[in-house]
Amino acid sequence: MQPSAALVAYLRDQQLPAVISGAGPTVLTFSRSCEEVAAAQRAIAEFEATHEGSEYEGRRLSWRVMPLEIDAEGVIVTQ
Numbered sequence: 001m002q003p004s005a006a007l008v009a010y011l012r013d014q015q016l017p018a019v020i021s022g023a024g025p026t027v028l029t030f031s032r033s034c035e036e037v038a039a040a041q042r043a044i045a046e047f048e049a050t051h052e053g054s055e056y057e058g059r060r061l062s063w064r065v066m067p068l069e070i071d072a073e074g075v076i077v078t079q
Contacts, residue, residue, distance in 0.1 A: 001025065003061050006053025007044070014043045027063070041065050 004025040011018035011029055016039065018029040031037045044063050048054050054061050 003053055003056050006051065007047055007063065010047045010051055010053065011040070011043055014039075016040050016043060037067050 001020075001024045004020050004027050007027050008018045008020055011027070016029050016031075016036075018027055020026065021028050029040045031040060044065055048061070048063060054063075
């Protein structure tokens with residue numbers, strides 16, 4: 001959980017909204033555009049490569065970025 005919390009803090013320092021999902025270790029960050037997704041991906045890559053919070057029990061962790069599309073229209077009821 002410490003690496004997840006460190007990543008959330010780092011992303012927030014980069015002005016990217018981030019939260020821990022459930023009990024962890026999943027970290028969610030939110031974006032409204034492809035540019036914001038790219039900024040999050042760059043920040044996570046930089047965190048992995050340089051930040052001490054990306055190490056756990058003597059090994060460097062790797063984070064997987066999975067952009068998800070969200071339906072902005074919501075449910076449409078038809079009869």
